[in-house]
Amino acid sequence: MVINDEFYMQLCLNEAWKYQALTYPNPPVGALILDKHGNILSIEAHQEARQAHAELNAAIQAVIKLGDTKITKLPSPGEKHSYLCENYQNYFQGCTIYVTLEPCMHHGSTPPCSILIKSLGFTKVVIGTLDPNPMAKGGKQYLIEQNHEVLSGILQKECKQLLYPFIKWQMNKNxxxxxxxxxxxxxxxxxxxxxxxxxxxxxxxxxxxxxxxxxxxxxxxxxxxxxxxxxxxxxxxxxxxxxxxxxxxxxxxxxxxxxxxxxxxxxxxxxxxxxxxxxxxxxxxxxxxxxxxxxxxxxxxxxxxxxxxxxxxxxxxxxxxxxxxxxxxxxxxxxx
Amino acid sequence: MVINDEFYMQLCLNEAWKYQALTYPNPPVGALILDKHGNILSIEAHQEARQAHAELNAAIQAVIKLGDTKITKLPSPGEKHSYLCENYQNYFQGCTIYVTLEPCMHHGSTPPCSILIKSLGFTKVVIGTLDPNPMAKGGKQYLIEQNHEVLSGILQKECKQLLYPFIKWQMNKNxxxxxxxxxxxxxxxxxxxxxxxxxxxxxxxxxxxxxxxxxxxxxxxxxxxxxxxxxxxxxxxxxxxxxxxxxxxxxxxxxxxxxxxxxxxxxxxxxxxxxxxxxxxxxxxxxxxxxxxxxxxxxxxxxxxxxxxxxxxxxxxxxxxxxxxxxxxxxxxxxx
The missing domain is CATH 3.40.430.10 (Dihydrofolate Reductase, subunit A)
Structure with a gap:
């Protein structure tokens, strides 16, 4: 078995599919973080609307794995997002984050995931498929402008299949x-x-x-x-x-x-x-x-x-x- | 998702099940190698009798990933085994190998996998289930005596299920x-x-x-x-x-x-x-x-x-x- 970007993206997909139909009106999304040596720190998914996005969940679990005990006590995704941006500024330099969907660029129940990725300083961002949501898209462009190494289209077909329900909702269809x-x-x-x-x-x-x-x-x-x-x-x-x-x-x-x-x-x-x-x-x-x-x-x-x-x-x-x-x-x- | 020994053993199991019914009279076995930082170097399986065991396949793919181009040119599993023992003595210090079945201790079509693990110097060996084959078993004991850190019984039930056909053959049943x-x-x-x-x-x-x-x-x-x-x-x-x-x-x-x-x-x-x-x-x-x-x-x-x-x-x-x-x-x- 070849251990490459597709391998890690498949692990994201496997996690995300567990929450298919549960994330409405949001898309199911999976994310994985590799440390600078390639060690898997976390594999997480967006589990339900108004809860943390996949990238935030993956970052939370990564710092828990690294020994942080405070973050679990914070009540809301927004507070966890702020805590990470304040306490782990550029901490993830050299690290890679995989995500099945382009990181969001808008303020919803939580601040934008692209800002989180920028603040934490991930060197490489690997994206499955781009965001069809006109309100949330733009994360890839932003991350490129912030000098992150961005790779997109990894298992694109499979990531789009995962996203199919969300794409219909975005088109105002059922x-x-x-x-x-x-x-x-x-x-x-x-x-x-x-x-x-x-x-x-x-x-x-x-x-x-x-x-x-x-x-x-x-x-x-x-x-x-x-x-x-x-x-x-x-x-x-x-x-x-x-x-x-x-x-x-x-x-x-x-x-x-x-x-x-x-x-x-x-x-x-x-x-x-x-x-x-x-x-x-x-x-x-x-x-x-x-x-x-x-x-x-x-x-x-x-x-x-x-x-x-x-x-x-x-x-x-x-x-x-x-x-x-x-x-x-x-x-x-x-x-x- | 918790990234622990069970997670890596499950990746070994997933790879091994692809070859269920194809390895007779040998057992299907999966193996995974983590480098000293926890980076996955390889996930491989035993694919058919007279071919490389899972541990050897995993070691071969690991050195290929590390840039070795010579090993693929060697024709037989035995020659690859010797090449690794000669050229990578203690090279895998700090590394971990996961294997669904206790590494073998006998000379069959290939030399013993326990000798390979010892020669390459893996620090940690994580075993799913012990070998029911009286001829091949003893790997765990040998590796402990050689001062490897050995952990066994990880996803033992699942590893035994994978091994069920082999256990019957060992009992001279069909x-x-x-x-x-x-x-x-x-x-x-x-x-x-x-x-x-x-x-x-x-x-x-x-x-x-x-x-x-x-x-x-x-x-x-x-x-x-x-x-x-x-x-x-x-x-x-x-x-x-x-x-x-x-x-x-x-x-x-x-x-x-x-x-x-x-x-x-x-x-x-x-x-x-x-x-x-x-x-x-x-x-x-x-x-x-x-x-x-x-x-x-x-x-x-x-x-x-x-x-x-x-x-x-x-x-x-x-x-x-x-x-x-x-x-x-x-x-x-x-x-x-």
């Missing part, structure tokens, strides 16, 4: 992904197909999406609640039930969850009003939604089970896979 | 794995379910196994050749066709491949005479072989397709998954 839990042989029926860890991740994703789409039959047969109880969150998405037949039992818990709207429609027009949308369902919903889905998110249990499978021809492209406790998680792109 | 190509929705029918890269890997595996088991219906319906043409190899495994009905067309190419025996039996007794056995088949063979299979090897295409799936309840455990071009490869353990 990002739609279809989540499916299945066994190794494709069976999708049965209670608790996925592990507890996988179901917790789904509940966490539900706290980040703004609309959850399901079919009428799922409501009638499974009588789900579709809340986020496994991660103890009160934040829940709105629900769109796709059905041509409005004979739904309004007394089930689904309709009683506070702070959300439940719509019952016969088409997907409502999706225009939302940005970050997950569809959960079986074969019927899979077929109905083929033309509007961007990504598929498959949770695959290691077991095989007798039962119903989805019988459809669909051309998908595998983007990333990783083990999540006992299950395998695969993100795929819908090739339309 | 290792049996079931290879299945499927689509994301479980469909197993259709021509070329897997990508060309995946089919090439299967042909390469066929050059390494000693027996390939298939069902009579596969022979009758698919009329396969079951050779290793995709990797241009003349080395082919013996074939066992499991069928209760001997009405097979002996004129198909399967029976014409040189240098192999073809058996037609109604049971698996013949497996006793073989050590490294792959089963290929569909639902019928999956059911028949449930009690004799150790591992499953699933090649999953990113697409979904209409067609037949395997309808069985089987308790499996996912060991490792990785992308192989467009497909996902998953190794699973049969929980019997």
């Amino acid at each position: 990002f739609v992904f279809f989540k499916l839990a299945k066994f190794q042989n494709g069976t999708i029926t049965g209670k608790h197909v996925s592990s507890l860890e996988s179901r917790k991740l789904v509940h966490k994703i539900r706290t980040k999406i703004d609309l959850l789409v399901i079919g009428g039959d799922t409501v009638r047969n499974d009588r789900p609640t579709l809340d986020c109880r496994l991660v103890d969150s009160q934040k829940v998405p709105d629900i769109l039930i796709i059905t041509s037949d409005d004979n739904l039992d309004r007394e089930i818990p689904l309709f009683k969850v506070p702070n959300r709207k439940v719509y019952i429609k016969n088409d997907f027009k409502l999706l225009e009003n939302y940005k970050h949308i997950m569809i959960e369902g079986g074969e019927g919903m899979f077929v109905k939604s083929r033309d509007i889905v961007d990504f598929y998110l498959f949770f695959t249990s290691p077991k095989t089970k007798t039962g119903k499978t989805i019988q459809i021809d669909a051309n998908l492209k595998s983007l990333h896979c990783f083990k999540n406790s006992s299950d395998t998680i695969t993100w795929l792109e819908n090739i339309r | 290792f049996v794995f079931f290879k299945l190509a499927k689509f994301q929705n479980g469909t197993i029918t259709g021509k070329h379910v897997s990508s060309l890269e995946s089919r090439k890997l299967v042909h390469k595996i066929r050059t390494k196994i000693d027996l390939l088991v298939i069902g009579g219906d596969t022979v009758r319906n698919d009329r396969p050749t079951l050779d290793c043409r995709l990797v241009d190899s003349q080395k082919v495994p013996d074939i066992l066709i499991i069928t209760s009905d001997d009405n097979l067309d002996r004129e198909i190419p399967l029976f014409k491949v040189p240098n192999r025996k073809v058996y037609i039996k109604n049971d698996f007794k013949l497996l006793e005479n073989y050590k490294h056995i792959m089963i290929e088949g569909g639902e019928g063979m999956f059911v028949k072989s449930r009690d004799i299979v150790d591992f499953y090897l699933f090649f999953t295409s990113p697409k979904t397709k209409t067609g037949k799936t395997i309808q069985i309840d089987a308790n499996l455990k996912s060991l490792h998954c990785f992308k192989n071009s467009s497909d996902t490869i998953t190794w699973l353990e049969n929980i019997r």
Whole structure:
């Protein structure tokens, strides 16, 4: 295996994909810091909006690894950013930072990452792909002007794939992904197909999406609640039930969850009003939604089970896979 | 993500799993070298029997990275081993080598890896699991006696899982794995379910196994050749066709491949005479072989397709998954 820029960028990608769908409205981003000898100090990702960006998380973990005990006590990303700029001015001379996305140049919940990289004095900055966000871009140009050695386009295709949902949001479009839990042989029926860890991740994703789409039959047969109880969150998405037949039992818990709207429609027009949308369902919903889905998110249990499978021809492209406790998680792109 | 011994051992494991089933009768092993500053010099694996062990491959790549151009010109692993011992005596002082399996202490196709590690002067040796092979073990004890800092048991469970086939061979038992190509929705029918890269890997595996088991219906319906043409190899495994009905067309190419025996039996007794056995088949063979299979090897295409799936309840455990071009490869353990 060749140990080069692509190798380190892949480690950034692996970390960032763990947070795909969780960072809305921000992009998932991974970052890695090498010290001046090439020793890995940290590999971190942006985990959720209003929290530290990947570069800041990587810098925080790097100074913790170097023995700093104070930084963990600071409450906000902004304070950690300031603390680093004040206490580690040019400390990272000779060091390299890898980041899947061009470091931001704007003040959001945190000050710009490009300023952080400049203050800490990183000699080399390796970027996967440039920022499509007109508000945040400009980091590469700024860092070149500040005399950093900047290399961009490393694993660019893979870094762009990671960024796909964000690119759609930036274009004021919605990002739609279809989540499916299945066994190794494709069976999708049965209670608790996925592990507890996988179901917790789904509940966490539900706290980040703004609309959850399901079919009428799922409501009638499974009588789900579709809340986020496994991660103890009160934040829940709105629900769109796709059905041509409005004979739904309004007394089930689904309709009683506070702070959300439940719509019952016969088409997907409502999706225009939302940005970050997950569809959960079986074969019927899979077929109905083929033309509007961007990504598929498959949770695959290691077991095989007798039962119903989805019988459809669909051309998908595998983007990333990783083990999540006992299950395998695969993100795929819908090739339309 | 915590950057520690487990992190580096996982990188060794990821590399080693790529060669699972290809190293017979040797174990798959991964190794990684950090220089004295913690910079990764190399991550390599043992790729096939009679070729360099993982530690030797890692040392070769490390000196190539450091600028050595001569070593690649040496033809055999033994000569490379000698060259390193002569030219890099104590050169790796301060450096660390990670290896999933205890470095060997015996002369096989190559001199002992423990001698190599001692000669090159690695300060620290981090071992995943100890060698179950009575002939090869003793490396850890030797390295401790030679005053190396030796740490063992890092990701021991995972390193043992990687080693499972080898442990069976050491006990003079056979290792049996079931290879299945499927689509994301479980469909197993259709021509070329897997990508060309995946089919090439299967042909390469066929050059390494000693027996390939298939069902009579596969022979009758698919009329396969079951050779290793995709990797241009003349080395082919013996074939066992499991069928209760001997009405097979002996004129198909399967029976014409040189240098192999073809058996037609109604049971698996013949497996006793073989050590490294792959089963290929569909639902019928999956059911028949449930009690004799150790591992499953699933090649999953990113697409979904209409067609037949395997309808069985089987308790499996996912060991490792990785992308192989467009497909996902998953190794699973049969929980019997």
